[in-house]
Amino acid sequence: MKQFSDHKGVYVFIQQVEGVIAPVSFELIGKAKELAKALGASVSAVLCGYNVAHLADELGEYGADTVVLIDDPALAEYTTEPYAQAIYGAIEYFKPEIFLYGATTIGRDLAPRVSARVHTGLTADCTKLEIDPETGRLLMTRPAFGGNLMATIVCPDFRPQMATVRPGVMQRAEREEGRRAMVLPFNLKIEKNDCFIEVLDVIKKMNESVDISEADILVSGGRGMGSKENFGMLYDLADALGGRVAASRAAVDAGWADKEQQVGQTGKTVRPKLYIAVGISGAIQHLAGMEESEIIIAINRDETAPIFNVADFGVVGDLHKIVPMLTQKIKELKN
Secondary structure, three states: OOOOOOOOOEEEEEOEEOOEEOHHHHHHHHHHHHHHHHHOOOEEEEEEEOOOHHHHHHHHHOOOOEEEEEEOHHHOOOOHHHHHHHHHHHHHHHOOOEEEEEOOHHHHHHHHHHHHHHOOOEEEEEOEEEEOOOOOOEEEEEEEOOOOEEEEEOOOOOOOEEEEEOOOOOOOOOOOOOOOOEEEEOOOOOOOOOOOOOOOOOOOOOOOOOOHHHOOEEEEEOHHHOOOOOHHHHHHHHHHHOOEEEEOHHHHHOOOOOHHHEEOOOOEOOOOOEEEEEOOOOOHHHHOOOOOOOEEEEEEOOOOOHHHHOOOEEEEOOHHHHHHHHHHHHHHHHO
């Protein structure tokens, strides 16, 4: 077995846009604390941007021991090459044992380019991370073959061990007001090359929808809804509860809901306080995206549906009768 005594610590790429840290970054710091404890190591947050030093305090409060600050005008907006150079430079200098990214649009763009430059492996879209107590290696678990099996991957021959993690899978640590991290400014020269792109303008699209991964209450519909029109009853129930509407892949593929509403292996991972699954059978691909919800209520006329295996409460019956009755009862209780 190769020895990597010069590689130490668990590092997390902090994704921020316009000075706002992405929720997945806090989730990764929470997981990094667990991994670091098992290794007897520390947690470092790598913060890239321009004039973003003020974000270090928040990262410390969520568990980072050290913040590696890479502050440069070339990093004001995310573009691939400057960020790849910055993260590569940090890895070469600090030599982390583990490096984590969120499996966001930015993370999925950045991580493979950095792993290629460092010459190490990358496990994408992980749903579980743990330390092997015998070898001290990172066990990176992710769904494979369309979610039909779970594969655990190790990187024995190269460092850092590198992974992207799906948002909503890990749990952020409790915030400790006043906790501070050591800030280490890291200055490196970002070389302009043929891979640079010039951002001429940023046009923001107004999005009226709310990210379902941040909702506390979700009412989710599946194939059993039967039609797009029947999703109307889910919106009524969600409105009564103060929640949002989600959907299974089957419902999205049928055109009954938007892609942004999809929960599951090929959609979003959610962890709401309440998840109501209506007409959803509970295929493993869907369960992978919602089984960590605090309370799961399943409504399905098939009493053998797999969804009941993870549900805290189950109702066997006709959803077309049950959902309107439930909505009406909730409205009466609120009034």
